[in-house]
Amino acid sequence: MRKSFCALFIFIYIVSYSQDKADSSKTKLKAFASVSLNSNGIASIPAFSLGKPAVIASLSLVKNRFSYDPTLAYGFNMKPWFIDNWLHYKIISKPSWELRTGFNISSFFSEYQLEGGESILQGQRYFAFELAALYKLSPKSSLTFMYWNDNGYEPGSISGHFFNLIGERTDIKIGNSVLMAVNFQLFYINYDGNNDGLFITPKISTGLRDMPFTLFFQATQVISSNVSPWPGFKWNIGISYTL
Numbered sequence: 001m002r003k004s005f006c007a008l009f010i011f012i013y014i015v016s017y018s019q020d021k022a023d024s025s026k027t028k029l030k031a032f033a034s035v036s037l038n039s040n041g042i043a044s045i046p047a048f049s050l051g052k053p054a055v056i057a058s059l060s061l062v063k064n065r066f067s068y069d070p071t072l073a074y075g076f077n078m079k080p081w082f083i084d085n086w087l088h089y090k091i092i093s094k095p096s097w098e099l100r101t102g103f104n105i106s107s108f109f110s111e112y113q114l115e116g117g118e119s120i121l122q123g124q125r126y127f128a129f130e131l132a133a134l135y136k137l138s139p140k141s142s143l144t145f146m147y148w149n150d151n152g153y154e155p156g157s158i159s160g161h162f163f164n165l166i167g168e169r170t171d172i173k174i175g176n177s178v179l180m181a182v183n184f185q186l187f188y189i190n191y192d193g194n195n196d197g198l199f200i201t202p203k204i205s206t207g208l209r210d211m212p213f214t215l216f217f218q219a220t221q222v223i224s225s226n227v228s229p230w231p232g233f234k235w236n237i238g239i240s241y242t243l
Helices: 002-026
Strands: 030-038 054-063 066-075 080-093 097-113 119-138 141-152 160-174 178-191 195-208 213-225 233-242
Touching: 080 119, 160 195
Parallel strands: none
Antiparallel strands: 030 054, 030 233, 054 066, 066 080, 080 097, 097 119, 119 141, 141 160, 160 178, 178 195, 195 213, 213 233
Protein backbone atom coordinates (compact mmCIF):
# COMPACT_ATOMS: atom_id res chain seq x y z
CA MET A 1 0.00 0.00 0.00
CA ARG A 2 2.78 2.47 0.92
CA LYS A 3 4.68 1.69 -2.29
CA SER A 4 1.54 2.34 -4.35
CA PHE A 5 0.99 5.72 -2.68
CA CYS A 6 4.65 6.64 -3.22
CA ALA A 7 4.51 5.67 -6.89
CA LEU A 8 1.32 7.69 -7.41
CA PHE A 9 2.75 10.71 -5.61
CA ILE A 10 6.01 10.65 -7.60
CA PHE A 11 4.09 10.30 -10.87
CA ILE A 12 1.91 13.35 -10.07
CA TYR A 13 4.98 15.43 -9.21
CA ILE A 14 6.83 14.45 -12.38
CA VAL A 15 3.86 15.33 -14.56
CA SER A 16 3.21 18.59 -12.72
CA TYR A 17 6.87 19.61 -12.92
CA SER A 18 6.88 19.15 -16.69
CA GLN A 19 3.76 21.33 -16.96
CA ASP A 20 5.14 24.15 -14.81
CA LYS A 21 8.74 24.11 -16.05
CA ALA A 22 8.09 26.53 -18.90
CA ASP A 23 6.92 29.40 -16.69
CA SER A 24 8.61 28.56 -13.38
CA SER A 25 11.13 31.35 -13.80
CA LYS A 26 8.32 33.94 -14.08
CA THR A 27 6.92 33.31 -10.59
CA LYS A 28 8.77 34.53 -7.53
CA LEU A 29 9.08 32.48 -4.37
CA LYS A 30 6.56 33.64 -1.73
CA ALA A 31 7.07 33.15 1.99
CA PHE A 32 4.59 33.26 4.88
CA ALA A 33 5.19 32.56 8.56
CA SER A 34 3.33 32.58 11.87
CA VAL A 35 4.12 31.88 15.52
CA SER A 36 1.45 31.15 18.13
CA LEU A 37 1.37 30.74 21.90
CA ASN A 38 -1.25 28.20 23.01
CA SER A 39 -2.70 27.50 26.45
CA ASN A 40 -3.36 23.83 25.62
CA GLY A 41 -1.65 22.86 22.39
CA ILE A 42 -4.06 21.14 19.98
CA ALA A 43 -2.39 19.01 17.30
CA SER A 44 -2.86 19.05 13.51
CA ILE A 45 -5.46 16.33 14.08
CA PRO A 46 -7.54 18.14 16.75
CA ALA A 47 -8.51 14.92 18.53
CA PHE A 48 -5.04 15.00 20.13
CA SER A 49 -3.41 17.67 22.26
CA LEU A 50 -0.26 18.26 24.28
CA GLY A 51 -2.35 18.95 27.39
CA LYS A 52 -0.22 21.93 28.43
CA PRO A 53 0.99 25.26 26.93
CA ALA A 54 2.79 25.06 23.60
CA VAL A 55 4.60 27.19 21.03
CA ILE A 56 3.77 26.41 17.39
CA ALA A 57 5.65 27.95 14.45
CA SER A 58 4.57 27.49 10.83
CA LEU A 59 6.27 28.45 7.58
CA SER A 60 5.00 28.32 4.01
CA LEU A 61 7.23 28.66 0.94
CA VAL A 62 5.18 28.88 -2.27
CA LYS A 63 6.33 28.81 -5.89
CA ASN A 64 3.87 28.18 -8.72
CA ARG A 65 1.73 25.21 -7.63
CA PHE A 66 4.28 23.83 -5.20
CA SER A 67 4.56 24.69 -1.51
CA TYR A 68 6.67 23.54 1.41
CA ASP A 69 4.78 23.91 4.69
CA PRO A 70 6.73 22.85 7.79
CA THR A 71 5.44 23.20 11.36
CA LEU A 72 7.45 23.06 14.59
CA ALA A 73 5.65 22.55 17.92
CA TYR A 74 7.33 22.75 21.33
CA GLY A 75 6.19 22.79 24.93
CA PHE A 76 6.99 25.83 27.06
CA ASN A 77 9.88 23.78 28.48
CA MET A 78 11.28 23.90 24.89
CA LYS A 79 11.06 20.14 24.49
CA PRO A 80 9.81 19.16 21.02
CA TRP A 81 6.24 17.95 20.63
CA PHE A 82 5.88 17.36 16.89
CA ILE A 83 7.54 18.36 13.62
CA ASP A 84 5.69 18.34 10.28
CA ASN A 85 7.29 18.65 6.84
CA TRP A 86 4.46 18.95 4.31
CA LEU A 87 5.22 19.19 0.58
CA HIS A 88 2.09 20.18 -1.38
CA TYR A 89 1.16 20.47 -5.02
CA LYS A 90 -2.03 21.94 -6.50
CA ILE A 91 -3.18 19.52 -9.21
CA ILE A 92 -5.99 21.89 -10.18
CA SER A 93 -5.97 25.60 -9.36
CA LYS A 94 -9.01 27.56 -10.51
CA PRO A 95 -10.70 30.70 -9.14
CA SER A 96 -13.61 28.71 -7.69
CA TRP A 97 -11.95 25.47 -6.58
CA GLU A 98 -8.64 23.67 -6.01
CA LEU A 99 -7.46 20.08 -5.84
CA ARG A 100 -4.28 19.45 -3.86
CA THR A 101 -2.07 16.52 -3.00
CA GLY A 102 0.68 16.32 -0.40
CA PHE A 103 3.28 14.23 1.40
CA ASN A 104 4.48 14.67 4.96
CA ILE A 105 7.42 13.29 6.92
CA SER A 106 6.71 14.03 10.57
CA SER A 107 8.03 13.22 14.03
CA PHE A 108 6.01 12.98 17.24
CA PHE A 109 7.73 13.13 20.64
CA SER A 110 6.54 11.69 23.97
CA GLU A 111 8.16 11.98 27.40
CA TYR A 112 8.42 8.87 29.58
CA GLN A 113 9.37 8.65 33.25
CA LEU A 114 12.03 6.13 34.27
CA GLU A 115 12.71 4.61 37.65
CA GLY A 116 14.60 7.02 39.83
CA GLY A 117 12.69 10.06 38.56
CA GLU A 118 14.61 10.45 35.28
CA SER A 119 12.75 10.98 32.02
CA ILE A 120 13.48 10.30 28.37
CA LEU A 121 12.07 11.81 25.20
CA GLN A 122 11.05 9.23 22.60
CA GLY A 123 10.40 10.16 18.98
CA GLN A 124 8.24 8.32 16.45
CA ARG A 125 8.28 8.94 12.71
CA TYR A 126 5.19 9.12 10.52
CA PHE A 127 4.60 9.33 6.78
CA ALA A 128 1.32 10.83 5.57
CA PHE A 129 -0.30 11.23 2.16
CA GLU A 130 -2.92 13.90 1.54
CA LEU A 131 -5.66 14.60 -0.96
CA ALA A 132 -7.67 17.80 -0.44
CA ALA A 133 -10.36 19.63 -2.42
CA LEU A 134 -11.30 23.26 -1.70
CA TYR A 135 -14.42 24.96 -3.05
CA LYS A 136 -14.78 28.75 -2.74
CA LEU A 137 -18.37 29.70 -1.97
CA SER A 138 -17.37 33.37 -2.12
CA PRO A 139 -14.15 35.41 -1.82
CA LYS A 140 -14.51 35.10 1.98
CA SER A 141 -16.11 31.65 2.42
CA SER A 142 -14.89 28.16 1.53
CA LEU A 143 -15.47 24.45 2.06
CA THR A 144 -12.57 21.97 2.16
CA PHE A 145 -12.61 18.19 2.21
CA MET A 146 -9.31 16.62 3.31
CA TYR A 147 -8.09 13.02 3.57
CA TRP A 148 -4.85 11.81 5.17
CA ASN A 149 -3.40 8.32 5.07
CA ASP A 150 -1.09 8.29 8.10
CA ASN A 151 1.57 5.57 8.55
CA GLY A 152 3.69 5.05 11.66
CA TYR A 153 7.26 3.87 11.01
CA GLU A 154 8.58 2.69 14.40
CA PRO A 155 7.33 -0.51 16.08
CA GLY A 156 4.45 0.36 18.37
CA SER A 157 3.37 3.44 16.40
CA ILE A 158 -0.11 3.48 14.88
CA SER A 159 -1.41 4.01 11.35
CA GLY A 160 -4.80 5.01 10.05
CA HIS A 161 -7.06 7.42 8.21
CA PHE A 162 -8.18 11.00 8.84
CA PHE A 163 -11.21 12.56 7.09
CA ASN A 164 -11.84 16.27 7.62
CA LEU A 165 -14.60 18.63 6.40
CA ILE A 166 -13.77 22.32 7.00
CA GLY A 167 -16.01 25.33 6.60
CA GLU A 168 -14.36 28.73 6.88
CA ARG A 169 -15.47 32.37 6.77
CA THR A 170 -12.87 35.15 6.90
CA ASP A 171 -12.85 38.96 7.04
CA ILE A 172 -16.01 39.32 9.11
CA LYS A 173 -16.11 43.03 9.96
CA ILE A 174 -16.99 44.20 13.47
CA GLY A 175 -17.04 47.97 13.39
CA ASN A 176 -14.37 49.79 11.44
CA SER A 177 -11.22 48.17 12.82
CA VAL A 178 -11.97 44.64 14.11
CA LEU A 179 -11.91 41.56 11.88
CA MET A 180 -13.07 38.06 12.76
CA ALA A 181 -12.68 34.64 11.15
CA VAL A 182 -14.69 31.50 11.90
CA ASN A 183 -13.51 27.96 11.17
CA PHE A 184 -15.60 24.81 11.76
CA GLN A 185 -14.30 21.24 11.36
CA LEU A 186 -16.17 17.94 11.35
CA PHE A 187 -13.66 15.10 11.26
CA TYR A 188 -13.40 11.34 11.63
CA ILE A 189 -10.33 9.29 12.61
CA ASN A 190 -9.83 5.55 12.18
CA TYR A 191 -6.49 4.31 13.56
CA ASP A 192 -5.02 0.99 14.63
CA GLY A 193 -6.05 -0.46 17.97
CA ASN A 194 -9.73 0.46 17.71
CA ASN A 195 -8.88 4.17 17.90
CA ASP A 196 -11.69 5.78 15.94
CA GLY A 197 -14.15 8.59 16.49
CA LEU A 198 -16.19 11.48 15.13
CA PHE A 199 -15.41 15.01 16.39
CA ILE A 200 -16.35 18.65 15.87
CA THR A 201 -13.92 21.56 16.24
CA PRO A 202 -14.95 25.22 16.03
CA LYS A 203 -12.33 27.97 16.00
CA ILE A 204 -12.85 31.73 16.29
CA SER A 205 -10.10 34.25 15.55
CA THR A 206 -10.17 38.03 15.94
CA GLY A 207 -7.74 40.86 15.40
CA LEU A 208 -7.37 44.50 14.48
CA ARG A 209 -7.13 45.57 10.86
CA ASP A 210 -3.53 45.99 9.62
CA MET A 211 -2.15 44.43 12.82
CA PRO A 212 -0.14 41.15 12.74
CA PHE A 213 -1.51 39.81 16.06
CA THR A 214 -4.58 37.56 16.30
CA LEU A 215 -6.41 36.17 19.32
CA PHE A 216 -8.10 32.80 18.89
CA PHE A 217 -10.23 30.25 20.72
CA GLN A 218 -10.49 26.60 19.64
CA ALA A 219 -12.49 23.73 21.10
CA THR A 220 -12.84 20.03 20.28
CA GLN A 221 -15.84 17.96 21.28
CA VAL A 222 -16.18 14.22 20.70
CA ILE A 223 -19.47 13.04 19.18
CA SER A 224 -18.74 9.32 19.19
CA SER A 225 -15.43 7.57 19.88
CA ASN A 226 -13.72 4.33 20.93
CA VAL A 227 -10.46 6.11 21.83
CA SER A 228 -9.22 5.23 25.31
CA PRO A 229 -8.83 7.19 27.47
CA TRP A 230 -12.03 9.04 26.50
CA PRO A 231 -11.00 12.25 24.63
CA GLY A 232 -13.78 14.33 26.17
CA PHE A 233 -13.83 18.10 25.65
CA LYS A 234 -10.68 20.09 24.87
CA TRP A 235 -10.26 23.82 24.55
CA ASN A 236 -7.41 26.14 23.71
CA ILE A 237 -6.86 29.90 23.64
CA GLY A 238 -3.87 31.65 22.19
CA ILE A 239 -2.29 34.51 20.35
CA SER A 240 -0.54 34.34 16.98
CA TYR A 241 1.82 36.64 15.14
CA THR A 242 1.85 36.52 11.34
CA LEU A 243 4.71 37.77 9.18
